[in-house]
Amino acid sequence: MNVYEICPGVLQIEEDYRVYCALVAGETGAVLWDTGLGKKDLRSFVRQRVGRPCLVLNSHGHADHTGGNRRFPEVRLAREDWPLLGGAPDYALMDLPAGAVFDLGGITAECVSLAGHTPGSRGLLLREKRLLLAGDALDPRLRLPENSLDTLRETLTRAWALPFDAYLTGHGPKPLGKDQVEAHLRHLAELTPDALEPVLVAGVPARRSEWRQGGLRSVFILSGQPAS
Ligand SMILES: [Zn+2]
Numbered sequence: 001m002n003v004y005e006i007c008p009g010v011l012q013i014e015e016d017y018r019v020y021c022a023l024v025a026g027e028t029g030a031v032l033w034d035t036g037l038g039k040k041d042l043r044s045f046v047r048q049r050v051g052r053p054c055l056v057l058n059s060h061g062h063a064d065h066t067g068g069n070r071r072f073p074e075v076r077l078a079r080e081d082w083p084l085l086g087g088a089p090d091y092a093l094m095d096l097p098a099g100a101v102f103d104l105g106g107i108t109a110e111c112v113s114l115a116g117h118t119p120g121s122r123g124l125l126l127r128e129k130r131l132l133l134a135g136d137a138l139d140p141r142l143r144l145p146e147n148s149l150d151t152l153r154e155t156l157t158r159a160w161a162l163p164f165d166a167y168l169t170g171h172g173p174k175p176l177g178k179d180q181v182e183a184h185l186r187h188l189a190e191l192t193p194d195a196l197e198p199v200l201v202a203g204v205p206a207r208r209s210e211w212r213q214g215g216l217r218s219v220f221i222l223s224g225q226p227a228s
Contacts, residue, residue, distance in 0.1 A: 009026060009106070012168060016064075018171050018172075022133050023045075024124075025104070030053070031109055034170060035058070035066060035071070035075070037067040038071070056069070056075045057111075060117060063227070076094045077095075082120075084120075099111065107127075110125045111125075114135065114155050116142075117142065127163065132167035134167045136170045136228075143201075148222070149188065152220075160181050166178070182216075183211065183213070183217065186218070190211065
């Protein structure tokens with residue numbers, strides 16, 4: 001597995017090709033953020049890296065973020081996304097409410113709602129690091145269910161006001177700057193319904209809009225029920 005140190009205490013782990021998880025380790029506690037497709041033994045990896053209790057949190061309920069949950073005794077995922085797991089889990093599943101705060105010792109991790117990509121999408125704000133772990137919720141090429149643009153607007157507005165400078169996504173190797181959130185907001189402000197073009201994404205009908213300015217690019221892809 002490729003492992004990158006983003007900053008002291010924060011590792012980004014490439015669990016499968018362009019499928020990323022993160023391990024945040026403070027002085028007293030640790031968080032594994034997402035469990036990937038489940039192809040790698042992340043439990044052994046975590047045990048080797050951190051000799052302390054480790055919480056396992058899912059950014060949202062898609063299979064490429066929850067696939068390794070079964071290796072752990074207990075996982076937290078926002079209740080709104082539980083239906084996406086498709087069946088009863090064989091581990092203890094707990095809610096991950098927005099507003100939950102985890103004191104890891106020198107790193108304060110705060111759970112925030114990033115609803116849009118899925119109803120229960122969450123971010124993890126690492127306050128001292130000014131870093132946000134965002135799952136798929138703020139991707140430059142953002143996949144959304146139909147009728148979710150109002151929710152997205154609220155989420156982007158709230159995210160813009162959070163105290164972070166950079167964020168990690170579930171499918172990109174490098175931290176992105178907060179200007180990507182601003183690009184999405186500006187795209188949304190200029191978006192008219194007829195700007196969404198019909199396209200096929202992996203054979204599924206969808207609607208797409210792209211916005212560019214300077215070096216910034218924002219893409220929205222709306223379809224019935226995105227699965228990843
Ligand atoms: Zn997803």
